Amino acid sequence: MSRxxxxxxxxxxxxxxxxxxWNIESNDIPVLNEGEILIKNEYISLDPAMRGWLxxxxxxxxxxxxxxxxxxxxxxxxxxxxxxxxxxxxxxxGTGGVQQYTVTNGKGWIGVEPKLAPLPxxxxxxxxxxxxxxxxxxxxGKPQTGDTVLVSGAAGAVGSIVGQIARIKGCRVVGxxxxxAKCKYIxxxxxxxxxxxxxxxxxRQKLKEYCPKGIDVYFxxxxxxxxxxxxxRLAMHARVVICGAISQYNxxxxxxxxxxxxxxxxxxxxxxxxxxxxxxxKYGEAAKEMAGWLKDGRLKSKEHIDVGIENFHSTFLKLFSxxxxxxxxxxxxx
Amino acid sequence: MSRxxxxxxxxxxxxxxxxxxWNIESNDIPVLNEGEILIKNEYISLDPAMRGWLxxxxxxxxxxxxxxxxxxxxxxxxxxxxxxxxxxxxxxxGTGGVQQYTVTNGKGWIGVEPKLAPLPxxxxxxxxxxxxxxxxxxxxGKPQTGDTVLVSGAAGAVGSIVGQIARIKGCRVVGxxxxxAKCKYIxxxxxxxxxxxxxxxxxRQKLKEYCPKGIDVYFxxxxxxxxxxxxxRLAMHARVVICGAISQYNxxxxxxxxxxxxxxxxxxxxxxxxxxxxxxxKYGEAAKEMAGWLKDGRLKSKEHIDVGIENFHSTFLKLFSxxxxxxxxxxxxx
Numbered sequence: 184m185s186r187x188x189x190x191x192x193x194x195x196x197x198x199x200x201x202x203x204x205w206n207i208e209s210n211d212i213p214v215l216n217e218g219e220i221l222i223k224n225e226y227i228s229l230d231p232a233m234r235g236w237l238x239x240x241x242x243x244x245x246x247x248x249x250x251x252x253x254x255x256x257x258x259x260x261x262x263x264x265x266x267x268x269x270x271x272x273x274x275x276x277g278t279g280g281v282q283q284y285t286v287t288n289g290k291g292w293i294g295v296e297p298k299l300a301p302l303p304x305x306x307x308x309x310x311x312x313x314x315x316x317x318x319x320x321x322x323x324g325k326p327q328t329g330d331t332v333l334v335s336g337a338a339g340a341v342g343s344i345v346g347q348i349a350r351i352k353g354c355r356v357v358g359x360x361x362x363x364a365k366c367k368y369i370x371x372x373x374x375x376x377x378x379x380x381x382x383x384x385x386x387r388q389k390l391k392e393y394c395p396k397g398i399d400v401y402f403x404x405x406x407x408x409x410x411x412x413x414x415x416r417l418a419m420h421a422r423v424v425i426c427g428a429i430s431q432y433n434x435x436x437x438x439x440x441x442x443x444x445x446x447x448x449x450x451x452x453x454x455x456x457x458x459x460x461x462x463x464x465k466y467g468e469a470a471k472e473m474a475g476w477l478k479d480g481r482l483k484s485k486e487h488i489d490v491g492i493e494n495f496h497s498t499f500l501k502l503f504s505x506x507x508x509x510x511x512x513x514x515x516x517x
Numbered sequence: 518m519s520r521x522x523x524x525x526x527x528x529x530x531x532x533x534x535x536x537x538x539w540n541i542e543s544n545d546i547p548v549l550n551e552g553e554i555l556i557k558n559e560y561i562s563l564d565p566a567m568r569g570w571l572x573x574x575x576x577x578x579x580x581x582x583x584x585x586x587x588x589x590x591x592x593x594x595x596x597x598x599x600x601x602x603x604x605x606x607x608x609x610x611g612t613g614g615v616q617q618y619t620v621t622n623g624k625g626w627i628g629v630e631p632k633l634a635p636l637p638x639x640x641x642x643x644x645x646x647x648x649x650x651x652x653x654x655x656x657x658g659k660p661q662t663g664d665t666v667l668v669s670g671a672a673g674a675v676g677s678i679v680g681q682i683a684r685i686k687g688c689r690v691v692g693x694x695x696x697x698a699k700c701k702y703i704x705x706x707x708x709x710x711x712x713x714x715x716x717x718x719x720x721r722q723k724l725k726e727y728c729p730k731g732i733d734v735y736f737x738x739x740x741x742x743x744x745x746x747x748x749x750r751l752a753m754h755a756r757v758v759i760c761g762a763i764s765q766y767n768x769x770x771x772x773x774x775x776x777x778x779x780x781x782x783x784x785x786x787x788x789x790x791x792x793x794x795x796x797x798x799k800y801g802e803a804a805k806e807m808a809g810w811l812k813d814g815r816l817k818s819k820e821h822i823d824v825g826i827e828n829f830h831s832t833f834l835k836l837f838s839x840x841x842x843x844x845x846x847x848x849x850x851x
Contacts, residue, residue, distance in 0.1 A: 440778055441775070454788040
């Protein structure tokens with residue numbers, strides 16, 4: 184059997200990670216013990232949250248430790264099994280890590296069906312990012328028909344789904360994304376009502392133009408300046424959903440707090456954080472509804488697929504540079 | 518009849534207001550038209566919100582215009598009436614402004630009874646600050662028995678009532694105040710479980726000590742550093758009530774945003790603003806319940822009373838210097 188290439192955390196990054204924080208190792212695949220299975224990972228998920236897992240801080244999940252395989256979601260095939268619950272040949276989603284093969288007792292892994300959807304989609308729209316969009320928007324943001332919904336990171340794995348679900352729910356949807364291509368994509372392909380290019384537009388002016396009655400729901404993936412602009416334009420009783428803050432994750436100083444937070448007072452508004460794991464019992468429900476929308480064409484899914492586990496670092500950097508559209512995925516090998 | 522001394526806004530302040538922003542004028546009292554009443558103001562309310570009304574900005578209430586009498590709550594006696602709904606000799610609460618006499622058609626004024634409570638209390642515990650504490654804590658903060666409630670500005674008109682109501686509701690209550698005298702007062706006199714002196718204590722360390730299980734409700738009157746410390750110590754599903762941000766009101770630069778706002782995400786917490794006016798239909802209900810608590814000794818009310826309308830500016834500055842305890846009130850004349 185071939186060897187297992189693994190990407191391990193060599194040291195903690197300061198600011199934007201460089202390649203020296205990883206060790207790429209080639210190791211033997213352990214012999215399976217009773218109850219274990221061997222998964223050949225086919226696709227690895229790249230998510231902004233990974234940057235947080237590199238910091239030695241108390242958070243919603245423990246940090247990745249130095250010397251550990253980098254944590255990542257993956258989909259793969261069971262190629263050997265000493266566990267009666269998992270059959271060889273089936274496909275699973277789980278936290279497989281950045282490695283070619285994962286040995287596990289199967290806890291936390293769930294079956295996925297490549298005949299129903301392409302495997303990478305189980306890491307995106309039919310996986311964590313999709314669930315994050317679904318529950319964050321519907322349960323925390325509580326959009327009502329006719330509301331104006333603003334979403335940042337709007338061409339990304341989460342933001343693109345947030346905007347489309349908001350459209351399905353009868354909202355006016357404005358997306359913020361970087362560059363003309365992404366802006367064109369979310370309006371022309373995904374049906375957003377308007378797009379703001381944060382790299383080229385006057386965000387304040389465009390928000391005024393596209394959200395004339397104010398913002399009822401702001402789904403924030405980015406933090407920083409854009410969060411402040413959105414706060415300045417809230418409608419009464421607005422809901423601000425804090426999903427992430429990718430503009431701040433590589434800061435070496437204290438994160439930038441939203442200066443305009445007193446807009447919450449003036450507008451009797453709410454800012455609320457959430458973590459998708461809390462909804463795990465309802466993932467099935469969300470997957471079923473989103474699969475229906477995918478089938479009838481109301482929901483579109485896009486994946487950016489890089490190839491080769493040895494390219495993990497350069498793919499990882501695309502989370503921050505924005506050089507990708509939709510869900511970022513690494514195909515483990517050709 | 519005597520003349521009417523009025524304090525008008527002469528110009529907009531930059532930073533901490535100095536005396537030059539006011540014009541003190543002595544004017545004739547206008548002759549009453551049909552439907553109008555003349556109120557002799559006895560006590561004028563001083564509130565942190567006044568600083569916001571001086572800025573030319575869109576907010577929950579229009580700014581005071583240059584040349585207008587400074588807006589302020591007041592209690593006074595009807596000394597002449599051409600309105601059948603208001604009898605001479607009765608006492609009213611309303612937005613009388615910083616002046617000795619107010620002429621009004623009576624809209625927005627409500628009767629108060631000096632036999633039931635001292636007049637200044639209708640500007641504090643039985644007035645806006647009391648209602649702010651009552652609805653902000655109970656309706657927005659939603660404290661549950663056994664919760665840890667933290668309140669800043671804890672020796673002030675709002676904070677002191679927030680802490681006492683939280684105690685009545687069976688919460689563990691920690692107050693943040695400036696200086697040993699205020700800290701001693703809220704613990705010894707008001708029954709808070711603990712006090713943190715933000716001028717002398719290590720806030721982070723004390724929060725760890727006094728809120729070992731985290732903060733379930735944080736009622737914020739101050740913003741700035743203290744808000745950040747509180748965010749860093751939230752319990753899961755915590756509620757942060759944004760009532761004010763007195764530490765930021767005299768800033769000449771952009772207000773300081775809460776750097777630790779991503780704690781809302783990690784802890785699935787909510788930060789929500791409110792404005793007491795939205796509860797106006799329920800003021801009677803709150804006044805009745807708080808009057809009961811005052812009567813049975815579970816709620817204590819304190820007023821700091823300065824004297825003389827000509828001293829308005831120096832009294833106003835005490836809102837920011839903290840040289841007062843409880844509700845700040847100006848007695849119009851001896």
